[in-house]
Amino acid sequence: MQSDWVWLWVPITILAAALQTGRNAVQRGLTDELGTLGATQVRFVFGLPFACLFFLVAWVFGDIVRPSVSWLFLAFVLLGALSQIAATALMLAAMQMRDFVVVTVWTKTEPVQIALFGLIVLGEVLRWDTLLAICLATSGVVWMAWRPLGKINGQAVSVQPILLGLAAAAGFAVAAVGFRGAILALPEGNFLVRASWTLVCGLAIQASILAAYLMWQSPEVWRRCVNAWRISIWGGFLGAAASQAWFIGFALTTAANVRTLALVEVFFAQIVSRKLFQGRTTNREKIGMMLIVAGVGWLLWLQA
Numbered sequence: 001m002q003s004d005w006v007w008l009w010v011p012i013t014i015l016a017a018a019l020q021t022g023r024n025a026v027q028r029g030l031t032d033e034l035g036t037l038g039a040t041q042v043r044f045v046f047g048l049p050f051a052c053l054f055f056l057v058a059w060v061f062g063d064i065v066r067p068s069v070s071w072l073f074l075a076f077v078l079l080g081a082l083s084q085i086a087a088t089a090l091m092l093a094a095m096q097m098r099d100f101v102v103v104t105v106w107t108k109t110e111p112v113q114i115a116l117f118g119l120i121v122l123g124e125v126l127r128w129d130t131l132l133a134i135c136l137a138t139s140g141v142v143w144m145a146w147r148p149l150g151k152i153n154g155q156a157v158s159v160q161p162i163l164l165g166l167a168a169a170a171g172f173a174v175a176a177v178g179f180r181g182a183i184l185a186l187p188e189g190n191f192l193v194r195a196s197w198t199l200v201c202g203l204a205i206q207a208s209i210l211a212a213y214l215m216w217q218s219p220e221v222w223r224r225c226v227n228a229w230r231i232s233i234w235g236g237f238l239g240a241a242a243s244q245a246w247f248i249g250f251a252l253t254t255a256a257n258v259r260t261l262a263l264v265e266v267f268f269a270q271i272v273s274r275k276l277f278q279g280r281t282t283n284r285e286k287i288g289m290m291l292i293v294a295g296v297g298w299l300l301w302l303q304a
Helices: 003-045 048-062 071-095 100-107 110-122 128-145 160-185 191-217 219-227 229-252 255-276 283-303
Strands: 150-152 155-157
Touching: 003 071, 003 191, 003 219, 003 229, 003 255, 048 191, 048 229, 071 100, 071 160, 071 191, 100 160, 110 128, 110 160, 110 255, 128 255, 128 283, 160 191, 160 229, 160 255, 191 219, 191 229, 219 229, 229 255, 255 283
Parallel strands: none
Antiparallel strands: 150 155
């Protein structure tokens, strides 16, 4: 059945990128009110109920008696869950220091790192032309994001948000490999059931850890998170829907393929930045987007 639906990873990845851009915008808006950690937990705590709903739908139509849990599955889920928490917090911290688009594109250096981690952890060897396509698309990201240190338009440019963005990319890369490993470790169920069950387990771990930590260390932040449920629930829904789409992609093809195509998120980030945060698209960014299009197009041609 999976082979019949393998092409689905392309439109589902584009959908995931759009949903994730919306979630990032919601989280950024919450950061000033809730702090970095408070805004980080929104996607997990408020996303878990939606993930459970997605799984119930997949389970009903998947004809599975009950989902299984093995030690290998739990190890991969834990790796993905913890890495994603760290990566999300790093990304939001970077967004407080720099333009929305700039931070987004630095986190999108993740595909090259995924190719490396996927080889080390899962033994997934990519063809040389696939690696070149990934590197071409990633070079567009680096070209867009690169700024010489010093001052631009009278404002100082710090290396700190760049380093935070790169560290977030590494965390997201490890998370993607971990979650794909968890999906592959499940012995039964179609791709939708395995993706949905992995998402539920991952979000349950993340929500439990962050909720417990906030109630223990920052009860006031936790109360503000609960009181801000009207906007937080949108961040949770968008986060769960985006993750559901990512996991379906991971179930159908390598994480490197999915996250390279996901570079189209840069275009969505441009739209959000211009509409909400008064960002501007420079000539450098336009050239970078052309490189991204070339790399992504090459990748899709190779997959076809």
